Every structure is written in structure tokens, then in C-alpha cells.
Amino acid sequence: MAKVTANDLIENFQLELISGEEGIYRPIATSDISRPGIEMAGFFTYYPANRLQLLGRTELSFFEQLSEIDKKERMLKLCTYDTPGIIISRGLEVPAQLVAASEEKGVPILRSPVTTTRLSSRLTNYLESKLAPMTAIHGVLVDIYGIGVLIMGASGVGKSETALDLVRRGHRLVADDSVEIRQEHEDTLIGRSPELIKHLLEIRGLGIINVMTLFGAGAIRPFKRIALVINLELWDQKKAYDRLGLEEDTLKIIDVDVPKLTVPVRPGRNLAVIIEVAAMNFRLKRLGINAAQEFSERLTDVIEEGDRDDYL
Structure with a gap:
């Protein structure tokens, strides 16, 4: 504090x-x-x-x-x-x-x-x-279509490279490597970058780059409310990943439970596009549009209709 x-x-x-x-x-x-x-x-x-x-x-x-x-x-x-x-x-x-x-x-x-x-x-x-409670988390915070997305994962999984791709696609970087998070209200988490690494992005093989200098002032923002956490992890063939999107996981940061998605990383997957779509889908869910739930209801209707036909 x-x-x-x-x-x-x-x-x-x-x-x-x-x-x-x-x-x-x-x-x-x-x-x-x-x-x-x-x-x-x-x-x-x-x-x-x-x-x-x-x-x-x-x-x-x-x-x-x-x-x-x-x-x-x-x-x-x-x-x-x-x-x-x-x-x-x-x-x-x-x-x-x-x-x-x-x-x-x-x-x-x-x-x-x-x-x-x-x-x-x-x-x-x-x-x-x-005086708000504060913590620091290893990750990258990006503003994607107005949604504050905290990208987490093990070191070397590709968080910073994904953030760079997102910035190139027109989104805004808030913090790389270390994100300072304050719980300013009961259910509001505000993330920002430590002053020492503000506007900086570390890319393995290139070193440290200044996002504002390369892409302009529109590519960065000083702080953002965290609404979604995306955890990047290396693909595990033995693990069953959610394919429908019905499972809802959360990550507790200070006293707030933040919605969390786990995205497996493997060669050929465009992580920037996946995270971009995840942010848009999250935004739709807040508006009451849930594609996974709609599909589940359609499937239930089809199964029930088939059961009735078999009965008749």
C-alpha cells in the first residue's frame, strides 16, 4: 500500500x-x-x-x-x-x-x-x-476494443510477441512484463505499468523497444481496468481443453474474481487473432449474447425433438 x-x-x-x-x-x-x-x-x-x-x-x-x-x-x-x-x-x-x-x-x-x-x-x-490495495503480476496488459485484457503465462510462452502483434493491429499497450494492479473499488481492478518500464516492450532476439516511439501515442495508454485474464500455456495433448466455451473459470486478484480463459499455444496458432476474438466475444457476453449457450440450447432442442420422434 x-x-x-x-x-x-x-x-x-x-x-x-x-x-x-x-x-x-x-x-x-x-x-x-x-x-x-x-x-x-x-x-x-x-x-x-x-x-x-x-x-x-x-x-x-x-x-x-x-x-x-x-x-x-x-x-x-x-x-x-x-x-x-x-x-x-x-x-x-x-x-x-x-x-x-x-x-x-x-x-x-x-x-x-x-x-x-x-x-x-x-x-x-x-x-x-x-491507498487502494495493490499487487504486481507478471504479464502483459493490453486494451483490446475497450476491454482490458491481462495476458499471463510462463516466461517465454510468447506474451510480449503477442502484445506486439496486437499493437500492430491497432490495439493499445498498457504494461509489459510487470503489471501494477490496484483495487480502487469493491470490484474494480486498475492496471498500469511501473514507471521504470513505461511504454517499453521486451522482444527476445530484438531487445527492448519503445512502443510509443515506434507506433505513436495512440498505441499506448497509461492505465486500464482489467476485465479479462487470458492464460497462455504450452499445448498439452493429455489435457482436455474447453471447446464450447461453456466453462467459466476465474482468477482471484486481491479481492476480485476476474473471468479467465486458458489458451493453449502451439505452432501455427495466431494468438493475436485468438485473443482479439476472445475480447470481442467477452464484450458480446456482457451484452447478453452468448454463442456457446445458444449452441447448447439448440443442441438440446434437437435432441429433445429426436427423442419425441422416436417415441411417436
């Missing part, structure tokens, strides 16, 4: 640092954001101190009605050694009591001109993306 700090928020959201500079590198451990309205009223029993705290016009307007003693007490309780930061929205004036408490506890106080609701939404989306 990536590490996010208040300093990252300053750089990405152009926030103004008011006080508590020594705490800008405290880790932010959760994407949840708290608006401490009930805490302003003095109820700190369930105060989520490890979250980012967002103060808007409502919270600060109520705060101004408190006595000086209460103001100081509430701000000291709001700033804990676990609090990663407090953000003031709408460019509102920061209370002096909050500045004093932040300096004492080392809690960074940041300010933004953006409205509270919009700022909360932007911060949540950013933190969910950065």
Missing part, C-alpha cells in the same frame, strides 16, 4: 500550509474524511482521530459561538498525535486557538479556497486511489 502524507495533499491540491509544518509527513492511513461537527459541541467519545479532519463554514460558525475556554479545549482535543491533518475549506480564517493547538501537537493545518463538499469529494477520490 502506498504512503500518503499531508505534504502530498499540499502538492496535489495546492493547499496553503498555515501551521504545524513538522507534521506534514505523518502518514494518512485511511481514505475516510471526518467533519467534526459533534466534536465541536464537545462530544469526543468516538472521535476518529486518525482521519483527515475537514472544517467548513458550518463547523467554524458554531465554533465562534463558544466561550474562550471551550474554544481552547475543543481545539486541543481536535489536534492529537494521531491526527494526520486538519483542512479548512472556502479559504476561511483559521482560529487562533487551532493554530496554537496544531503547533503544540504538530498537526498540520491546511487551507483551500474550494467549497467543503467539492473538496471532500476530491480528497476522498484521491485517497481511495492512492
